[in-house]
Amino acid sequence: MTMGNTKPATIYDVAARAGVSKSLVSLVLQRSPRVSEQRRAAVLAAIQELDYRPSTAAVSLAGTRSRTIGVVLDDFRNQWFVDLLTGLRESLQDQGHRLVVADRFLNTGLDVSPVEGFLSMRVEGLVIAGEPDPDLVVPAGTPVVVAGGRAALPRADTVANDDLAGGRMAAGHLVELGHVRLGFVGGRSAASDARLEGWRAGIDVAAGVGDDVTGVAVVLAADVTEETGVSGTHRLLDEHPDVTAVFAANDVTALGAMSAIADRGLRVPEDVSVIGYDDTPIAASRYVGLTSIDDRSIDIGRGAGARLLERIADPTLPTTEVLVEPRLVARRTTARR
Amino acid sequence: MTMGNTKPATIYDVAARAGVSKSLVSLVLQRSPRVSEQRRAAVLAAIQELDYRPSTAAVSLAGTRSRTIGVVLDDFRNQWFVDLLTGLRESLQDQGHRLVVADRFLNTGLDVSPVEGFLSMRVEGLVIAGEPDPDLVVPAGTPVVVAGGRAALPRADTVANDDLAGGRMAAGHLVELGHVRLGFVGGRSAASDARLEGWRAGIDVAAGVGDDVTGVAVVLAADVTEETGVSGTHRLLDEHPDVTAVFAANDVTALGAMSAIADRGLRVPEDVSVIGYDDTPIAASRYVGLTSIDDRSIDIGRGAGARLLERIADPTLPTTEVLVEPRLVARRTTARR
DNA sequence: TTGTAAGCGTTATCAA
DNA sequence: TTGATAACGCTTACAA
Numbered sequence: 289m290t291m292g293n294t295k296p297a298t299i300y301d302v303a304a305r306a307g308v309s310k311s312l313v314s315l316v317l318q319r320s321p322r323v324s325e326q327r328r329a330a331v332l333a334a335i336q337e338l339d340y341r342p343s344t345a346a347v348s349l350a351g352t353r354s355r356t357i358g359v360v361l362d363d364f365r366n367q368w369f370v371d372l373l374t375g376l377r378e379s380l381q382d383q384g385h386r387l388v389v390a391d392r393f394l395n396t397g398l399d400v401s402p403v404e405g406f407l408s409m410r411v412e413g414l415v416i417a418g419e420p421d422p423d424l425v426v427p428a429g430t431p432v433v434v435a436g437g438r439a440a441l442p443r444a445d446t447v448a449n450d451d452l453a454g455g456r457m458a459a460g461h462l463v464e465l466g467h468v469r470l471g472f473v474g475g476r477s478a479a480s481d482a483r484l485e486g487w488r489a490g491i492d493v494a495a496g497v498g499d500d501v502t503g504v505a506v507v508l509a510a511d512v513t514e515e516t517g518v519s520g521t522h523r524l525l526d527e528h529p530d531v532t533a534v535f536a537a538n539d540v541t542a543l544g545a546m547s548a549i550a551d552r553g554l555r556v557p558e559d560v561s562v563i564g565y566d567d568t569p570i571a572a573s574r575y576v577g578l579t580s581i582d583d584r585s586i587d588i589g590r591g592a593g594a595r596l597l598e599r600i601a602d603p604t605l606p607t608t609e610v611l612v613e614p615r616l617v618a619r620r621t622t623a624r625r
Numbered sequence: 626m627t628m629g630n631t632k633p634a635t636i637y638d639v640a641a642r643a644g645v646s647k648s649l650v651s652l653v654l655q656r657s658p659r660v661s662e663q664r665r666a667a668v669l670a671a672i673q674e675l676d677y678r679p680s681t682a683a684v685s686l687a688g689t690r691s692r693t694i695g696v697v698l699d700d701f702r703n704q705w706f707v708d709l710l711t712g713l714r715e716s717l718q719d720q721g722h723r724l725v726v727a728d729r730f731l732n733t734g735l736d737v738s739p740v741e742g743f744l745s746m747r748v749e750g751l752v753i754a755g756e757p758d759p760d761l762v763v764p765a766g767t768p769v770v771v772a773g774g775r776a777a778l779p780r781a782d783t784v785a786n787d788d789l790a791g792g793r794m795a796a797g798h799l800v801e802l803g804h805v806r807l808g809f810v811g812g813r814s815a816a817s818d819a820r821l822e823g824w825r826a827g828i829d830v831a832a833g834v835g836d837d838v839t840g841v842a843v844v845l846a847a848d849v850t851e852e853t854g855v856s857g858t859h860r861l862l863d864e865h866p867d868v869t870a871v872f873a874a875n876d877v878t879a880l881g882a883m884s885a886i887a888d889r890g891l892r893v894p895e896d897v898s899v900i901g902y903d904d905t906p907i908a909a910s911r912y913v914g915l916t917s918i919d920d921r922s923i924d925i926g927r928g929a930g931a932r933l934l935e936r937i938a939d940p941t942l943p944t945t946e947v948l949v950e951p952r953l954v955a956r957r958t959t960a961r962r
Numbered sequence: 963t964t965g966t967a968a969g970c971g972t973t974a975t976c977a978a
Numbered sequence: 979t980t981g982a983t984a985a986c987g988c989t990t991a992c993a994a
Contacts, residue, residue: 294766296747298971309981314973322979339764341745345686346971349986354682364710365906370701377731386732386742388725394714395723405723408678410633427676429631514911540910547912569702570907573877574851575884635987646965651989659963683987686970 297338305334317342348410355384357596358406361391362418367568368585369417372435375589376415383597385412392421413596416441419478431599435592436585438478443607445599447591449583450611451479455486456493457581457616458535458563463494463501465624467533467561472505473520473545474537475512483565487535504528512537517544518551525552525560532560532625539564539571542578546621557623567617577620587612634675642671654679685747692721694933695743698728699755704905705922706754709772712926713752720934722749729758750933753778756815768936772929773922775815780944782936784928786920787948788816792823793830794918794953795872795900800831800838803962804870804898809842810857810882811874812849820902824872841865849874854881855888862889862897869897869962876901876908879915883958894960904954914957924949 299317303310308327315323316331334340348354357380361369373389381387388409390402399405403426406414413431416424420441426432432444440446462470472487474480484505494501504527506520517536521544524531534549536542542564549560556562564571567582591610599605636654640647645664652660653668671677685691694717698706710726718724725746727739736742740763743751750768753761757778763769769781777783799807809824811817821842831838841864843857854873858881861868871886873879879901886897893899901908904919928947936942 296744300971310972311974311981311983312979315980318973324979327980341741343686343747343971344742344745345682345691345747346986347973349680349682349686349970349988350972350974351986352973364707365704367702367704373701373731381732381735384735386735389731390726394710394726395718398718398721398723404678405681407633408681410680410682518911543910543912550912570910573880573907574855575880575887575913637987647988648966648990649964652964655989661963664964680987683970684989686972686986687988687990688970689989 296343297340299340299342301338302331302334302340305338306330354410354412356386356388356409356411357413357415358402358409358411359387359389359415359417360402360406361389364391366418368436368566368583371585372417372589372592375586375591376435376593377589379590379593379597413600415592415596416444420444429603431596431603433592433596433599435588436583438482440609445592445595445607446609447588447595448609448611449585449588449614451482451614452486452489453611454565454581454583454614455483455488455535456490457486457614458483458565459487459490459494459503461563461579461616461618461622462533462535462561463490463499465533465561465622467625468499468501469528469530469532470501470503471521471524471528471531471534472503472507472537473517473524473534473541474505474507475510475516475520475541476508477512477537479565480507480512480537483535483537504531512541514540514544514547517541517546518548519544521545521548522551525549533622534560534562536562536564539566539568539578539580542580542621543570543576546578556621561622561625563622571617571619579619579622580617582615582617584612584614633680634677636677636679638675639668639671639677642675643667691747691749693723693725693746693748694750694752694930695739695746695748696724696726696752696754697739697743698726701728703755705773705903705920708922709754709926709929712923712928713772713930714926716927716930716934750937752929752933753781757781766940768933768940770929770933770936772925773920775819777946782929782932782944783946784925784932785946785948786922786925786951788819788951789823789826790948791902791918791920791951792820792825792872793827794823794951795820795902796824796827796831796840798900798916798953798955798959799870799872799898800827800836802870802898802959805836805838806865806867806869807838807840808858808861808865808868808871809840809844809874810854810861810871810878811842811844812847812853812857812878813845814849814874816902817844817849817874820872820874841868849878851877851881851884854878854883855885856881858882858885859888862886870959871897871899873899873901876903876905876915876917879917879958880907880913883915893958898959898962900959908954908956916956916959917954919952919954921949921951 419437564580567580571578571580756774901917904917908915908917
């Protein structure tokens with residue numbers, strides 16, 4: 289079928305082979321209905337025979353739109369982007385847009401930043417996944433939405449998980465299980481702060497209803513990592529040995545918490561319950577079975593994609609901020625006390 | 626600095642602003658030394674002032690090469706690609722190539738497969754990460770290398786982990802620790818098979834030296850998942866209660882094995898040692914601390930990138946297959962018996 | 963060292 | 979329903 293040893297076929301080759309003009313081929317490519325069945329068949333056959341593929345470079349240069357959306361991830365190691373992408377695919381790709389994905393470092397050296405690269409590609413819009421870099425600059429006129437991430441970017445819509453609600457849920461779950469002395473372990477991040485705030489609000493609600501619930505928080509001046517969970521939890525339990533439930537700012541921190549609890553000869557959940565945030569695959573694994581707050585990344589992706597489409601259609605829209613309600617996923621690390 | 630409310634600036638705009646011809650601007654863009662300092666400065670200033678970015682579409686259409694490499698991942702969920710990308714970046718990106726990443730499903734619907742999309746972009750080469758789809762077709766003339774993955778693709782170089790060596794290492798490690806009754810748990814995959822084969826060879830070596838070592842394998846007709854590890858290990862220990870060390874085909878399967886071992890009231894590593902494969906972040910986490918075989922994805926990436934460059938330079942090169950020697954990473958799940 | 967002009971492979975605008 | 983022909987934004991001989 290294909291020889292492929294030489295230059296790729298062009299629209300001219302196809303036209304010649306099918307015995308029509310290039311414009312006709314272009315019309316067929318664009319699925320125009322104003323083409324006779326006969327010619328269409330001839331063109332399609334020629335395309336097959338020549339193994340022809342339109343050059344995206346030529347298409348986007350000649351056309352009025354690139355039909356391309358750039359997605360900037362903070363780090364490929366943060367698995368939450370996988371679900372986010374699923375949601376983005378649904379809302380964007382299925383509408384005929386091509387998704388191009390890069391993490392913060394992918395093409396540095398060639399481009400200053402992935403955003404620069406996307407702008408060179410003349411993307412129609414940008415999705416910034418996670419917390420946008422503080423010194424990120426996107427030219428006015430480029431539609432942008434921030435997906436997950438609290439910091440506002442000028443002129444950008446935001447679709448994010450409701451960390452406050454998630455924090456409240458975590459507290460509520462533990463209170464329901466009968467815990468009265470709660471602990472929080474987090475670090476230096478906007479998400480951690482918001483989750484802590486929600487958790488405190490949740491405790492206040494319970495206390496208001498008459499439950500004798502109190503909470504103590506350890507917030508380290510460090511990134512929200514597993515190691516933070518380890519040292520934070522040790523400090524928490526050193527200072528407050530009566531704590532029976534720990535809410536960690538995210539799942540890897542929760543893993544650290546479990547590790548610290550094991551260090552101390554305590555068991556999860558018999559002695560101490562642990563709850564994380566993000567509902568990552570690690571949490572869902574049978575071995576770990578971590579109770580977690582699902583931030584519903586798929587829905588964030590869907591929402592972000594939908595919003596981006598709206599903004600592309602009408603760039604004058606006022607910016608909005610939508611919060612997606614998280615969901616508690618109870619597993620084996622939390623138990624009644 | 627930037628207004629950005631209208632169309633992006635073109636090379637014409639820059640030329641006009643700097644008072645030179647477009648060719649001169651093009652030369653500056655390409656860092657040609659044959660440009661007077663005066664003009665260069667003027668052009669650079671104009672670029673700044675207009676917030677100009679060359680259109681990649683126009684560049685690759687007009688130029689002779691796209692300077693772009695397509696990377697096809699099997700699945701964004703398999704974290705091993707993160708290290709692979711790091712290696713590819715080093716060898717490719719630093720040589721002035723742009724990396725574009727897609728997983729198997731990223732733009733299906735628009736393109737038939739990510740490979741189709743890459744061919745439309747006129748990439749200069751392709752990296753297929755992981756086991757290539759059996760019905761994957763790449764036109765002759767397109768340089769391809771398979772990175773990680775045993776199945777040979779026609780006309781493609783291969784750079785992969787030496788699974789046989791890794792299997793041998795796993796067996797060797799356990800024998801050294803004094804284990805004599807070894808178990809293997811795997812599933813339906815080429816990697817699993819090769820690792821099993823290496824493990825058997827390792828046992829044979831030990832037995833040859835006079836050690837009284839034997840091994841029993843459970844290979845399920847299922848994917849190599851955590852669940853496979855659970856049921857495989859249960860079966861293994863049901864049938865062979867004297868096994869004191871389990872080698873799992875990969876880390877998530879090892880997680881399943883640990884889960885099953887816990888189900889039975891046994892402890893890791895006191896009662897049963899467990900070793901995985903891939904050295905994923907989960908294995909490296911403090912909480913899990915899984916002994917594993919590091920497949921050295923970074924080096925696979927480096928090698929694959931380097932080889933791709935060679936093949937692009939000289940497409941007539943005979944195809945090669947290079948194996949990267951894995952490395953044992955001992956952690957808490959294996960112990961002397 | 964700089965400018966002119968001819969492509970690159972499409973889409974888009976008109977005519978026919 | 980089809981076909982010329984002019985863009986699109988850049989690179990690249992070729993001249994000057």
